[in-house]
Amino acid sequence: MSSLSNPSTSVTKAPNNEWWRSGVIYQIYPRSWQDSNGDGIGDLPGITRRLAHVAKLGADAIWLSPIFKSPMKDFGYDVSDYNDVDPMFGTLADFKALVDRAHELGLKVIIDQVLSHCSDQHPWFKESRSSRDNPKADWFVWADAKDDGTPPNNWLSVFGGSSWQWDTRRRQYYLHNFLASQPDLNFHNPEVQDALLASVKFWLEFGVDGYRLDAINFCFHDAELRSNPGIGEPDASNPTVASTNPYAWQRHIYDRSRPDALGFLQRVRSLVDQYPDTTMVGEIGDESGMLMVAQYTADFDKLHMGYCFDLLAPDGSATYVRGVIAKFERVAPTADKGWACWALSNHDCARLASRWSTGLDAAAQTAMVRAAAALQLSLRGSVCIYQGDELGLPEADIAFEDMQDPYGITMWPDFKGRDGCRTPFPWEAAAQDLGFSPAGTTVKPWLPVSPDHQALAVDVQEADPASTLQAYRRLLAWRKTQPALLQGTLTLVGEDAQVLAFVREHAGERLLCAFNLSAQPATFALDATTAVAEILSDSGARGASLQGATLAFEPFGVLFARLASKAG
Structure with a gap:
């Protein structure tokens, strides 16, 4: 049995100064941050080169979206090797240089770990699908077809259609909550948990300061494979519900957010706590929103922080936001009852500047962005800023022929996917590709540079004391002097x-x-x-x-x- 199978309660915890409780985490989407070699894709040396921007902003940590080996069907959220860097981004040595430079600048490094699923190109899945009796046959969620050949239940994929994919090798269906190329791991198998914990330990030993755990409430499924109850077509006028996607027509009580997840998170926490000043923030996508965040972060033995999609909705009204805050304050009025990480943008939703500014002119949009920043940085909890928030970047308009996101391509035209918030970062207004690519590069960036971002480039805002970037810096610096905002x-x-x-x-x-x-x-x-x-x-x-x-x-x-x- 693996030494990780049952973490002993006698394991000594490393000291933790809880920097994360008042910390500001800056999310970097590696593909779009800085291309250092001219291939059109951002990389680790590019991130290292530009880390001073994050330090100067006043953030405490960076969160890197996945950098692991991957076929990139979902841009790194389909991992084929948990213990290595994808060559697209660089090498392990490049990552070590990044960590060292971040630490020199006083920045913690949090990496995005995808535990609930992996790529169909991962050796584990290749072995699992080869037969029904191989050593990893039960490492993924396999099920027989019904008598009529249809999937075992009504579960749906977040990205559209059934979450079951027929496999001709095993003549069974396998579960995929996301793309068919992202099979779900079977967390009911202790060996799977052990293998994933070993990968968590690998990067902790490498020197990372924590994890953002992707879709962590998806890690367990109902062992009986019971069908979800239906709720009918949502009201299309409700801006917080994606009525274009039938996924919202079910109550997802059997395919995600299962109680078993809490025990696994306790195992992960026991491991992470053995490393000084580390932390974990979990992405919790569930209708229960802040209630689930409280459950996953309570009692100091699971996640340190959690975030949900409640403030990533299109509604930025005082009434709506007050309701979200009130809900969390009711269920988690003290730290032992839960801890939130407040995000207003990330790589999965339309940018804040566009999402909360319908009908506003440019001046009002800028004022809204700054008011939202002041609000976010005043809440009780941790903060996550997505790259470009500090510049007030609007959502980029991506033509269908330029789209890369499989989610958007499937749901187009009513839903255009996530490409609009993932376009290359604008560093220099007059430079080629706004400074994202090296001068003289002949390869186009993986997504088009938005012309709407030129006037908002970093060098333009650096030179303007009244810019949104300068306002962010002043606000972050002032916040650090206010104990009531940090601890109150x-x-x-x-x-x-x-x-x-x-x-x-x-x-x-x-x-x-x-x-x-x-x-x-x-x-x-x-x-x-x-x-x-x-x-x-x-x-x-x-x-x-x-x-x-x-x-x-x-x-x-x-x-x-x-x-x-x-x-x-």
């Missing part, structure tokens, strides 16, 4: 259709954070519990003032204020 409790105050307000409190200091999340002027009445003692102008907030006992906001105005001491 959060109490929502008032209930308003335009203004979201809450109080962060720590060691007797009370900080009012208020945001007009609308494109119209707004007012917000204060009561005795929120009497303002001092507006904190050094926060960089704008567009808000105090008029007697009322806050007055310009469109997308933001205010931070120190409150008077509580009576008694």
Whole structure:
């Protein structure tokens, strides 16, 4: 039996300074960050070259989307070797140089680990599909067809169609929650868990500081293969539901988010805790949203942090966002009940600047992006910024013939996939491919550079003290000086259709954070519990003032204020 099979409770934990609790994590999508060799694809040396940008921004860590060997059917989320770097990105030596440089700059390195599934080109799957009695025959989820030849149940793939694929070698179906080329591993088999934990240990020994665990609530399935209950076609007017995809027509109670996952996460946590100052953040895609985040992060023995898609929705109204925060505060009011990592963008959704700005002109869009940043960096929890958020990049418009995302190609034209948020990063406005590719490169970038990003390039914003990039830097620097934002409790105050307000409190200091999340002027009445003692102008907030006992906001105005001491 593997030494990893049953981690002993007597294993000594390494010290952990919990930097991640108030940490800001910057997500890098390696394919689109910086191409160093002219092949049109970003790589590890390119990331290393540009790490100073992240350090100067004021982030604490980088999260790298997958860099492992892969056929790239889902751009690295289909792993064929968990313990090596794909040659497209470089070598293990390149990765070591990246880690060393990040640590020199004071940045932690978090890597994206895909545990729930792998590539159909992985040696494990090749062996598993070869027969029904080989040593890895039960390492994946295999099932016989029904008497009529159809799949064993009604489970659907996130990317469309059945989540069962017929295999002619074994004359059985195998489960794939995503692409057919991404077979799901069978976590009911302890040997599978052991093998995956060994890969986690490999990179910890290599020097990484933690993991982002992809689709971690998909790692277990119902062993009885019961069909999911249907809920009918969702209301197409509900902006938080992808009504174009029949996946949303089911309650996914048997193909994901199974209770067994918590025991596996305890095993992973036991391993990770043996390395100093490490952390894990899990992606939890479930209808329960923040409730599931709390469950997966409670009791200090599973994930350190979790994030869901609740704030990745198209609705950025004060009413909606307040509801998300209130829900999490109800179920996880203290750290032992759960810990959230707040993300407003990532590589799987339309960019914030476009998603929350329908109908806005350019100036209002910029104001919205800055208000959203101030809100995100004021919440109780950790923060994840996606590359380009700090520049206010809008979603890129990708022609069908340029699309790369299999999800978007399948669902086009009503859903255009994820390419629009993955285009090359704009470094230099006047350079070839906006500085993404080396000068003189003849190979086109893997996705087109967006012309809408030229005026927002890093070098342009570096030269403008009033730019969104400079505003982000000031906000991040100011946040580090505010213990109430880093460690305080959060109490929502008032209930308003335009203004979201809450109080962060720590060691007797009370900080009012208020945001007009609308494109119209707004007012917000204060009561005795929120009497303002001092507006904190050094926060960089704008567009808000105090008029007697009322806050007055310009469109997308933001205010931070120190409150008077509580009576008694």
